[in-house]
Amino acid sequence: xxxxRTEVSIASVGKALSRALGLLARRAYTEAELRKKLxxxxxxxxxxxxxxxxxxxxxxDRAFAERFVAARKDxxxxxxxxxxxxxxxxxxxxxxxxxxxxxxxxxxYALLSRRRSRYRGEKxxxxxxxxxxxxxxxxxxxxxxxxxxxxPEG
Numbered sequence: 001x002x003x004x005r006t007e008v009s010i011a012s013v014g015k016a017l018s019r020a021l022g023l024l025a026r027r028a029y030t031e032a033e034l035r036k037k038l039x040x041x042x043x044x045x046x047x048x049x050x051x052x053x054x055x056x057x058x059x060x061d062r063a064f065a066e067r068f069v070a071a072r073k074d075x076x077x078x079x080x081x082x083x084x085x086x087x088x089x090x091x092x093x094x095x096x097x098x099x100x101x102x103x104x105x106x107x108x109y110a111l112l113s114r115r116r117s118r119y120r121g122e123k124x125x126x127x128x129x130x131x132x133x134x135x136x137x138x139x140x141x142x143x144x145x146x147x148x149x150x151x152p153e154g
Contacts, residue, residue: 016041017049024053028068030061032089062097065090069098075111077104080134108135108143116147 016038023029023037031050038046053059065085072081078099085095100107108130112119119126123144130140 077134
């Protein structure tokens, strides 16, 4: 008897589910990332495995986005965080919900001040660094100006 499209083999779901659990044991994944990793398995089995993982609380794009942003918000600007989350398959509304509300220029200044000796007096280099980290041009310029206006240490 041939399997219908909706009939899912417990053994094959077990294989896809086992692979997914093994991946999730190493690091967190978004649903889209996990689907890519499980593309070798038949679609109905992958759907069932993902459904189970969501029900068990092991797969949650909202929780992933929250942890991702919390771990990186001091090192990257909102543009870079948004881009990375989109690339990982997190939906736009979820991304916007967890992006930092703080002043972007303040975060850029804090990052630049930790590297004060490298960038003091080198505007182009400092701004390029902050732009590569996902800060806006305005925030990068404000952060550099603030760094320049401080009294030299030492």
